[in-house]
Amino acid sequence: MSDRVAGDGASSKGAPPVLEMRGVTKRFGAVTANDGVSLTLGRGEILGLLGENGAGKSTLMKILYGLYTPDEGEVFLDGERVEIRDPKDAVSRGIGMVHQHFTLIPPLTVAENIVLGAEPRKGLSLNLEEAVRATEELSERYGLKVDPRSRVADLSVGVRQRVEILKALYRNVRILVLDEPTAVLTPQETEDLFAVLKELVADGLSIILITHKLGELLGVSDEITIIRDGRVVDTVDAADTDEGELARLMVGREVLLRVEKEEVETPGGVRLAAENLTVRSSTGALAVKGVDLEVRGGEILGMAGVDGNGQTELAEALAGTRPVEGGRVFLDGADATNLGADARQERGLAYVPEDRGTKGLVQDFALYENNALKTYDEPPFSKWGWIFPKVMRRRAAEALRAYDVRPADPEARAGSLSGGNQQKAVLARELSGDPGVIIAAQPTRGVDVGAIEFIHGQLLKQRAEGKAILLISLELEEVRSLSDRILVMYAGRIVGEVGPEATDEQLGLLMAGRGVEEKSA
């Protein structure tokens, strides 16, 4: 975007930039998360922030939002030096932030969440009608559709993301920070969100956007600042760069942006199967309605679909973390329907859950404890009732190093890792145990392009070794480039099977529940 809506900060004459951060340094013990970082944001500008997992993006934004105090450096708003004491202070200065992980309170309604901490009051109590009205008005004004009265717990992630953004906008922001807002969105939801962002900047708002999706950054930002190991490497104009250059700048080497998949001769026997599987969701509704599937050794079976069509429940039922209502699950030919998650794992099943934050890792445990979370009571970690922490630490260190988790420190608390590194830690645990069957749900959610290349390579390596892999992903490109066959799930059913050469249109139709009979078209 070359013609900016309103002045472009640093270079525009007269008015100082809306935001300038100068020489910001932040240390956590031995880790320097930000090392003399400077950046400039102009009025009406979208600045992209790009960097590997752990590069320091969220930390920098948390400093801006008053969650962390920098060790060194200065922050200027409209040319005036400020000390941002806490998030409340940040909000009062017109800074809003949508965090990498959801911060909404599930039992409350949309309207209650949006006004939380800034409630309209009637006497001493919350003026609910006013909250609903304000929510409706905001929702209308920005084209972010939500129902003010529904409970957040009942919403899909895409709608939750909209609520997070409305919550920030309700507070009259001038600077909006979005930390990976699209990681959980479908392509259509992402497109809608970006249309809203463009309207916001046309209104004079300034936005900082963090995403690992290079195409998105190029499409929506004016400038892109690239951070590596806590330092700014470069700031480039989105109009004169491309994905290859961005990847190289952030990783410091060439990155393979496309997967190279080898032919595997004929796939082996069926290792994972579901027969007429029916599963209920947490709200009690039927989420999976009679699904049959078979995954063979040496095969990656892709599962495409719009989020919320039963994929999550299906994965959980196959992994044994959710009860089955009807039908059967087979692992290597044996009926596993009545086995718990642990027993299935002992039989060689690995499961990468989509929600690493609450289901994948215990945030307060050290990485070595997380690494042995499911196997601490088995050899080599324990024998005759004795637990061997040394072995746990050594194995964890190996797995963390192999998966390039940063820091690869077995003693680090899982919760102190950056978002993408937490995801890599889950993969390290699940894939390093030499499983026979792998269920991977959104395996690359929130990880950087270099790590995606690595994870894709690992999945293909497992495939070449004869493992059976079920890959559930919202990223069509990922499903297509890795899978041997693709099933499409819609409203709890498998509505079609296509090959990896299927076009966006073919997949899109199936994902929308249309063209059910067009399997071989």
Ligand SMILES: Nc1ncnc2c1ncn2[C@@H]1O[C@H](COP(=O)(O)OP(=O)(O)OP(=O)(O)O)[C@@H](O)[C@H]1O
């Ligand atoms: N509260 C904390 N305590 C200790 N270390 C931390 C803490 N927060 C962040 N770090 C460390 O600071 C570094 C930067 O982390 P940050 O979360 O800013 O990365 P990021 O660029 O947002 O990565 P991602 O793309 O994975 O979200 C990492 O090495 C991380 O482990």
Ligand SMILES: [Mg+2]
């Ligand atoms: Mg982050």
